[in-house]
Amino acid sequence: MAKRGIPVLKKPGGNFCPGCGHNIFHRLICEVIEELGYENNQMMCFAIGCACNHAAVFNGENTMGPHGRPASVATGVKRTNEEMLVTTYQGDGDAYVIGLQDTFNAAYRNERITQFVVNNTCFAMTGGQMGWTTLPGQKTATSQTGRDTDTTGAPLKFPELVRNDFNAAYAARGAVHNPKEIRKTKGYIRQALEAQIAGEGYSIVEAVSICPTNWHMSVDQSIDFLEKEVLGAFELGEIVKRRGE
Ligand SMILES: Cc1ncc(C[n+]2csc(CCOP(=O)(O)OP(=O)(O)O)c2C)c(N)n1
Ligand code: SF4
Numbered sequence: 001m002a003k004r005g006i007p008v009l010k011k012p013g014g015n016f017c018p019g020c021g022h023n024i025f026h027r028l029i030c031e032v033i034e035e036l037g038y039e040n041n042q043m044m045c046f047a048i049g050c051a052c053n054h055a056a057v058f059n060g061e062n063t064m065g066p067h068g069r070p071a072s073v074a075t076g077v078k079r080t081n082e083e084m085l086v087t088t089y090q091g092d093g094d095a096y097v098i099g100l101q102d103t104f105n106a107a108y109r110n111e112r113i114t115q116f117v118v119n120n121t122c123f124a125m126t127g128g129q130m131g132w133t134t135l136p137g138q139k140t141a142t143s144q145t146g147r148d149t150d151t152t153g154a155p156l157k158f159p160e161l162v163r164n165d166f167n168a169a170y171a172a173r174g175a176v177h178n179p180k181e182i183r184k185t186k187g188y189i190r191q192a193l194e195a196q197i198a199g200e201g202y203s204i205v206e207a208v209s210i211c212p213t214n215w216h217m218s219v220d221q222s223i224d225f226l227e228k229e230v231l232g233a234f235e236l237g238e239i240v241k242r243r244g245e
Contacts, residue, residue: 007027007030007031007033007034007039008030008034008039008059009030009033009034009039009058009059009060010026010027010030010031010057010058010059011056011057011058011059012057013056013057014053014056014057015053015056016050016053017211017212017213018212018219019210019212019219019222020050020209020210020211020212020213021118021120021175021176021177021207021208021209021210022050022051022053022054022118022209023057024176024182025116025118025176025185025207025209026054026057026058026089028176028182028185028186028189029044029087029089029116029189030058030059030060031186032186032189032190032193033060033085033087033193035190036085036190036193036194036197038085038193038197039060040060041083041084041085042060042061042084042085042086042087043061043062043063043074043077043081043084043085043086043087044058044060044061044062044063044087044088044089045062045063045064045065045070045071045073045074045077045086045087045088045089046062046063046064046065046070046088046089046090047064047065047066047067047068047069047070047090047094047099048066048067048094048125049067049090049091049093049094049123049124049125050091050118050124050125051089051090051091051094051118052064052125054089062089063077067094067098067099068094068095068097068098068099068100068101068102069099069102070088070089070090070094070095070099070102070115071088071095071099071102071103071105071106071107071111071113071115072102072105072106073088074086074087074088074106074111074113074115075106075109075111075113078111078112078113079111082112085114085193085196085197086112086113086114086196087113087114087115087116087193088113088114088115088116088117089116090115090116090117090118091117091118091120091123091124091125092117092118092119092120092121092122092131092132092133092206093122093123093124093129093131094117095115095117095158096117096131096132096133096156096158097123097131097132100132100156103115103158106202107158107161107162107166107168107202107204108166109202110166110167110168110169110201110202111201111202112196112199112201112202113196113202113203114192114193114195114196114202114203114204114205115202115203115204115205116189116192116204116205116207117158117204117205117206117207118206118207118209119133119173119206119207119208119209119234120133120208120209120210120211120214121133121134121135121138121155121211121230122134122140122141122211122214122215124211124213124214127141127214128140128141128211128213128214128215128216129141129142130142130143130147130152132153132155132156133155133156133234134147134152134155135147135155135229135230135233136149136154136155136233138229140214141214155233155234157234158204158206159171159172159173159204159206159239159240160239162202162204162239162240163239163240166202167201168201168202168203168204168240169195169196169200169201169202169203169240169242169243170191170192170195170200170203170204170238170240170241170242171203171204171205171238171239171240172188172191172192172204172205172206172237172238172239172240173188173205173206173207173208173234173235173236173237173239174188174189174205174206174207174208174236175207175208175209175226175231175236176207176208176209177209177210177223177226177227178223181236184236185205185207188205188238189205191203191238191242192204192205194242195242200242200243206234208226208230208231208234208236209226210222210223210225210226
């Protein structure tokens, strides 16, 4: 059997907590970029949050912007480098709360970029505050009696929003907590990047992920919570399929 190597874009090590889905999702993206032959012709745009730890484990070109702005930075890079594979690597707080305007406008304009977003139902790096992906009733640092959807709205499902209202090329939600879902998520990443390469328009892949540190659970308890609660609110699968697929 062929030996499985570390993708050239991925440095070993890193700062993610044990069990965190960030590292797995990030590695899958690195694998697919290399498999598509774009490791020397790509730009990954990121900002702040645990997602910014990506910089410690990424061997390729990347550029950091202010919190929430990766979609706008990626838009600028792509419009001036049309042949380059341009991606963002973000948390849900970055992409869907602080950066919702940037993410929304990039998708609305059908920019030829691909957004990768880790949905761990909170702002993780700063201590697990409530975000727009927090589940109804979920306790966080800023919803200590549980999220009240009457006063804070219901969980935001951005890929579904793209399906309903925009002309996006591809949108999917995967998970990375077991081998079956990891394999499927890698397929979604490939579809999203191939859509960009083919010039079909905006693409996004969200990965639902555990955050044992801010959920205040063990890794096993976190996986159980993810399967029983989080996946009940965030359905996995391809949400916008590529036209002609
Ligand atoms: C404009 C601005 N507001 C707030 C912060 C503080 N801040 C830094 S990281 C972070 C949380 C990021 O959460 P998320 O994007 O979900 O990523 P995760 O840590 O969950 O991967 C926040 C609120 C900041 N750096 N800049
Ligand atoms: S705090 Fe949560 S999201 Fe951040 S690295 Fe740790 S487990 Fe991952």
